[in-house]
Amino acid sequence: xxxxxxxxxxxxxxxxxxxxxxxxxxxxxxxxxxxxxxxxxxxxxxxxxxxxxxxxxxxxxxxxxxxxxxxxxxxxxxxxxxxxxxxxxxxxxxxxxxxxxxxxxxxxxxxxxx
Amino acid sequence: xxxxxxxxxxxxxxxxxxxxxxxxxxxxxxxxxxxxxxxxxxxxxxxxxxxxxxxxxxxxxxxxxxxxxxxxxxxxxxxxxxxxxxxxxxxxxxxxxxxxxxxxxxxxxxx
Numbered sequence: 743x744x745x746x747x748x749x750x751x752x753x754x755x756x757x758x759x760x761x762x763x764x765x766x767x768x769x770x771x772x773x774x775x776x777x778x779x780x781x782x783x784x785x786x787x788x789x790x791x792x793x794x795x796x797x798x799x800x801x802x803x804x805x806x807x808x809x810x811x812x813x814x815x816x817x818x819x820x821x822x823x824x825x826x827x828x829x830x831x832x833x834x835x836x837x838x839x840x841x842x843x844x845x846x847x848x849x850x851x852x853x854x855x856x
Numbered sequence: 857x858x859x860x861x862x863x864x865x866x867x868x869x870x871x872x873x874x875x876x877x878x879x880x881x882x883x884x885x886x887x888x889x890x891x892x893x894x895x896x897x898x899x900x901x902x903x904x905x906x907x908x909x910x911x912x913x914x915x916x917x918x919x920x921x922x923x924x925x926x927x928x929x930x931x932x933x934x935x936x937x938x939x940x941x942x943x944x945x946x947x948x949x950x951x952x953x954x955x956x957x958x959x960x961x962x963x964x965x966x967x
Contacts, residue, residue: 784860784943784957785900800954832899842888842907842947845955847899 745769746848748833754854761820763851765833774816775800775834775845776808785832791816823855858883858948862958869934869965877929877961879944889927890955891920892943900943903929934965 746767755761765774776788777800787800789808797808805827807819816835820827830852834845861880869875881889888907892900904913906922913920917938919930929942941962945955 782959784959785945785955786957787954834899840887840947842905844888844890844902844905846902847892849899850897 746833746835746846748831748848748851750851751849752852754856755823756856757824758822761823761853763818763820763831763833763853765816765818765848767814767816767833767835767848769835769837769846770813771835771837771846772813773836773838773843773845774810775836776806776816776818777832777834777847778802778829779832779850780829788818788831820853825855827853828855829853858946858954858956860944860946860956860958862942862944862961864961865959866962867964869931869963871935871965871967872933874930874932874934876931877942877963879927879929879958880925881927881944881946881956882925883946883948883956885949887947887949889922890945890947891927891929892945894941894943894960903942931963934963936965936967939963939965 749764775790777785786802791797791810832850833848836843836845859882863878891903894900904920909924917932921928941960943960945957
């Protein structure tokens with residue numbers, strides 16, 4: 743089925759380890775986004791990508807790295823995980839990237855950093 | 857600075873008891889206001905996009921309206937399956953691809 747998937751759905755890791763969260767979409771959307779959701783905060787944008795090989799920072803990019811070699815995939819890497827990165831991570835995609843364009847979200851990855 | 861405030865934080869309704877959720881926003885040049893529904897353990901599900909003051913959109917028991925300062929999500933005769941957290945987000949001129957999200961209203965509909 744067409745849609746947006748994330749893996750893993752749940753992940754426990756330790757401080758200092760590298761973690762990669764995967765995102766895959768089948769809509770051929772140009773834009774893809776990574777958000778984190780924390781209690782007391784709205785969803786906050788980490789990074790986004792306008793197309794393959796084009797990425798840019800969002801509101802809270804520190805400690806994260808992204809890449810986009812294929813249109814359908816947009817992995818998010820925590821190079822050295824910290825406890826403050828414990829959160830729920832959502833990937834989203836959209837046909838356009840302007841602030842008037844609808845974004846469609848994946849099911850999320852719940853990450854716990856010990 | 858672009859900002860979104862949703863109220864109330866939580867709302868409990870009896871089945872059939874209509875009510876409204878509020879989303880107040882400050883944004884430099886509104887480009888779009890979005891409503892999403894989020895069920896526990898799931899990603900936000902798109903409901904509506906509104907672009908200009910006076911615009912209204914409906915879907916089943918939900919109706920979204922927009923003014924220059926706020927948006928309302930009206931829920932008519934809610935059912936237990938409408939229980940969820942409803943998120944509001946705005947896109948403005950600053951941060952071309954940023955959507956600013958509120959913290960949501962957690963709605964519980966009691967049978």
